[in-house]
Amino acid sequence: xxxxxxxxxxxxxxxxxxxxxxxxxxxxxxxxxxxxxxxxxxxxxxxxxxxxxxxxxxxxxxxxxxxxxxxxxxxxxxxxxxxxxxxxxxxxxxxxxxxxxxxxxxxxxxx
Amino acid sequence: xxxxxxxxxxxxxxxxxxxxxxxxxxxxxxxxxxxxxxxxxxxxxxxxxxxxxxxxxxxxxxxxxxxxxxxxxxxxxxxxxxxxxxxxxxxxxxxxxxxxxxxxxxxxxxxxxxx
Numbered sequence: 001x002x003x004x005x006x007x008x009x010x011x012x013x014x015x016x017x018x019x020x021x022x023x024x025x026x027x028x029x030x031x032x033x034x035x036x037x038x039x040x041x042x043x044x045x046x047x048x049x050x051x052x053x054x055x056x057x058x059x060x061x062x063x064x065x066x067x068x069x070x071x072x073x074x075x076x077x078x079x080x081x082x083x084x085x086x087x088x089x090x091x092x093x094x095x096x097x098x099x100x101x102x103x104x105x106x107x108x109x110x111x
Numbered sequence: 112x113x114x115x116x117x118x119x120x121x122x123x124x125x126x127x128x129x130x131x132x133x134x135x136x137x138x139x140x141x142x143x144x145x146x147x148x149x150x151x152x153x154x155x156x157x158x159x160x161x162x163x164x165x166x167x168x169x170x171x172x173x174x175x176x177x178x179x180x181x182x183x184x185x186x187x188x189x190x191x192x193x194x195x196x197x198x199x200x201x202x203x204x205x206x207x208x209x210x211x212x213x214x215x216x217x218x219x220x221x222x223x224x225x226x
Contacts, residue, residue, distance in 0.1 A: 032212045043113065043201050043217035044154070051212065089153065098167050099215065101154040 012108045019077040021105045023090035028071060030092040035064060035075045038104070039086045047075070047088075077107075085109045114138065115204050115218035123224045129190040132221045136183055136204030142166065143185040144215055145177055148199040160185055161207050192225045199223075 013019045025033070031052040036044035048059045050066050050073075057064050063076040073090050087104040094100075114137035124130055136143050145157040147170075156169035160179035171177075174192075179185040189196060199222050203215035 034214065036217075043115075043219045044203075045113070046214060046216060049212060049214060091154075093212070098156060098159065098169065100156070103153040 009103070010106045010108070012110055013080050015082060015109050015111050016079055019075075019080045019084065019107060019109075021075040021077075021088050021107065023073040023075075023102055025071050025073060025090070025092045027092065027094045028068070030094040032093040033064070033066065033073050034091045034093075034099070035062075035073075036089045036091060036101075037084075037086045038089065044089060080107075080109050082109045082111055113216040113218065115202060115216055117200075117202050117218035117221050119221060120219065121222050121224075123226065124192060125226055126192055126194060128192050128225075129188065130192065130223065132187040132189070132200050132202075132223075134185045134187070134202030134204075134218060136185070136202075137216055139206065140204035140216075141183065141207035142205045142213070142215075143179055143183070144203040144205070145171075145185070145187050146201040146203065146217075148201060148220075150198075154201065157187070166208070189223070194225050197223055197225045 034049045035047045037047050038044045048064050050057045050064045061078045065074045087106050089101050089104045091099040091101045116135045118133045141162045144159045146154040148154050157171040158177050159167040163179050174190050177187045199220045201220045202218045205213045205215045
């Protein structure tokens, strides 16, 4: 079956540095991607999305890059803050509105 | 706050029992999705309802069932519970099928513990 995977299960960064979280997807027909943030004890929170007809999308301190050639997605967080510590999931959509999620990357921000 | 509510927050029960989890979608959303998240696992899609009708089915066990009511709230029923059913159960809602992306917004989840 199709899978959404993450390159690194954990990531530690110094406060103020930039963070990059990567995600590989396997279905070239996926046309929409979302990054979610999940803090301990809470539900996933929408961060940013990107359609397959785009390469890059910027939000507030976050940027998502999509490389369809190698089926790779990344989330960049600028000036990482302690409040950014969480698990980050990428999700891809390719069948109706059904999403497939990766297992997540745990980001720890070191003060 | 996503606008999606789930009750209860925590549920502790015994093997063989049956429980019902409840979800109220965001105002205006017609689609409801149920997910299971086990320890160290990603979100596993269980089932989707749109305006009262089942829309898509994922890895949902036969012991599990769901429905969406006319007021659009949804319930997930888990029966003959096993230890392995212990997990976080999330509900998400979206506006509904339409052209283009239809972002899902998640509730806070129900933590189920089966003893």
